[in-house]
Amino acid sequence: MNQKYEELKTRLAEVVDLYGAAAVLGWDHRTMMPRNGAAARAEQLGTIVRIAHTRFSSPEIGKLLDELEPWAQELDYDSTEASVVRGVRRDYDKLVRVPPELTAEMSRTAAIAEPVWQEARKKSDWAMFQPYLEKVLELKRRYIECFDPADEDYDILLDDYEPGMKTAEVRTVFEELKAGLVPLIANATERVDAVDASFLEGDFPIEAQKRVERKILEAFGFTSDSWRLDETVHPFASRSGPDDIRLTTKHVPDSLSSIFSSMHEFGHGLYEHRTDRELARTPLGRGTSLGFHESQSRMWENLVGRSRPFWQHYFPLLQEAFPARLGNVDAEAFFRGINRVRPSLIRIEADEATYNLHIILRFELEQDMITGRISPADVPEAWNKKMLEYVGIEVPDVADGALQDTHWAGGAIGYFSTYALGNIISAQLWQRISTEIPDVYEQVGRGEFEALREWLRENVHRHGRKYMPRELLQRVVGGGLDPQPLLAYLGGKLGEIYGF
């Protein structure tokens, strides 16, 4: 059996190598590539992903899994071998159900729809984008039909991003979250004058931003031996292997957003960097779900990077970097400013609290589209209605409404909710961390992150995809998804800042 397991690992290693190569090509595309290289790059990526997919879903891997499963079931559940057989079986069974023609059509449709979406957004023209959304939905329905019926069709889409998660569960959690957030946000917005954030707009020379950012990232654990940070248009984190982590950011001279965005991407990078090396050339050497990934990025961005102790330590550095803009601001005012609640149109610009409402809105609309309760033509109106109801904002045009995100054009339906799940999980983890490292915020206040980093490695990172997100959460916090820690955290912070 060991020989069969080695054969499985060899075959999987090739697949992992191909995906790692695709990650480099993708990163290069978005950071380095001369723009006329796009056509050849699309072919290269298409070929590599197709070969990886074909090899992963090959009958040989199916046969090896059949042979290895009885053996693996006798092993310790937590062992690498048992976990690899278990995890790969799940991936394999999903892959083989989808005909390559459908996969290819989904890729092609995304490639065509994305530039149309860009154009439609520029022109604020929903009708231009609508037929492509219809096509995406049709393909998603065909995709759903490849699988055994689930409790709800949307479960099957959700599973691609948050394996094992059920729509009903997310719905319940989001309802509870929404119920808590709406009054919280109302309380804060009523006291709009309580927080001044005007000093966050202005002139922040990019070279100085880079220096501060670098110092923070290095204190977090970024080293030039294993990490990079480059410029791009839409920041992301990528990795070619666990010791080759690539963060990206977008520096703009009139905002400090890059500092927070880089802390965010660092959280994604650290997760990938600290998976067990034993998992490295297996499909388990990644984060276990998008929700868990986002819990890591949001933790470093928000629970650490928007905390009072953090800025008590780092604000002098910032002030020194931007004396003209921040010379007359103190750490406390800065802390309040970066936590200001202000309902706004655009998800990616939203504050920590209202952000979740943007997600809930999308989660609901996606379900309505999949069940057919609303048609693509009705999306902008439904969007605007919910924006008014949840966020309290009138949408002036569809470019800043239903056309603001690229996800649907790319075929990523079911993805959005993982952003809010990440916020929820990050607060659940932090609650646990605060018990096990009671002085974690004192450490943050001294610019010390070692204990936090080690806790995350021990409890989350090292496992990669050995456990399903639900199992991992159970192991770490001893329970399921729970929005209360997030509500308590936001309620505490905002209550203190706004005085309610």
Add this chain to the structure above:
Amino acid sequence: MNQKYEELKTRLAEVVDLYGAAAVLGWDHRTMMPRNGAAARAEQLGTIVRIAHTRFSSPEIGKLLDELEPWAQELDYDSTEASVVRGVRRDYDKLVRVPPELTAEMSRTAAIAEPVWQEARKKSDWAMFQPYLEKVLELKRRYIECFDPADEDYDILLDDYEPGMKTAEVRTVFEELKAGLVPLIANATERVDAVDASFLEGDFPIEAQKRVERKILEAFGFTSDSWRLDETVHPFASRSGPDDIRLTTKHVPDSLSSIFSSMHEFGHGLYEHRTDRELARTPLGRGTSLGFHESQSRMWENLVGRSRPFWQHYFPLLQEAFPARLGNVDAEAFFRGINRVRPSLIRIEADEATYNLHIILRFELEQDMITGRISPADVPEAWNKKMLEYVGIEVPDVADGALQDTHWAGGAIGYFSTYALGNIISAQLWQRISTEIPDVYEQVGRGEFEALREWLRENVHRHGRKYMPRELLQRVVGGGLDPQPLLAYLGGKLGEIYGF
């Protein structure tokens, strides 16, 4: 047949995509990758190249070639279809002769030998490197045995870099070249005081170097839409596709070497950039040989970039960039300085004339190693003897002697001669260019390169690998390899500079 040809093209396109992806991974490795990423990158490159190799040498491609050959032979010899079938047949027949185990062992040996070579060079310790060279030679002998016997074993190695070239032919040409160069170099070195090059050492701020370099490259045809220029340790040119050309350089603050090195790499890049787009996703969409490639790089570096008219035009720009160092130098003195002949130890630092002697020495030693006339243990002594005889220099230590180049560690035996073949071909082409564009140097003297670029595209670049190097040379200059144009060019330039 058209359908079979389309099937062949589809299969080849995948192989080309994989090699294009490998090129990006290799470029990234040498310019961007955090160093701890090396292990994963080696696996990724190994996997991609192995898959590409396996697919290229698959029985399906063999069968398609068998079926297509009679059809292709009826087509115009110059047609893309006939050329693809002809060229791919040649590649295929070579590939299938080498067992994958041998290919893998050659790669593994190179991967192990290269760091040993670096260390041995650092310690100037031939004995440390010798067993690895022995292993490389043993593998090369096994490689030679995979093929039908040639006139000389070394022919088989040479063919990998300069397809169709024969050792005997190179030997004859190199003898003639050496016979012409030795007195030429002696004449120049006797008049050592005739040329001052002291102003080429000193303080050349890197930012200013970059500005000048960029202006020159842009005049040559570099555009940011399709090209990049990045820093690396050992400069090279790479390409992911014909519209994604990546040059690299190494800026040092005490020399202008990067400007010449970048003109050199530009020549390589332009060749790849201007192949017919019809060949792009076929194995013919590349330069036809290393010798022809080097003819392009050496042309832009030397025949253009070390010419008097070129610096009559560009010297003011250089002087403006480095007023402290070059304020009191004139264009003529600069032209003389950059063409100074000074025999030296290191190939990559050699002047345009003695460079060829470094190559001839290696070409001879490689043959002696392959025939067994000398053993690896005897290489340093033989090296030193030839250096004294051809270049007139005593080698003080093996680090600056037989250990100076990485090629043998990487298994590249047969490669070196293409550097000198490139010099020879560049002068043959230039002779032809001077007939067809009689005012080419007047144009260079005005910073105009369009006619030259178009001539190269029409006569060389666009064909890619449609013609074997011998055929291409015959088409363009109406004859075979001939060292006389190079000797005439060097004799003319040096005679004028040194006054003999």
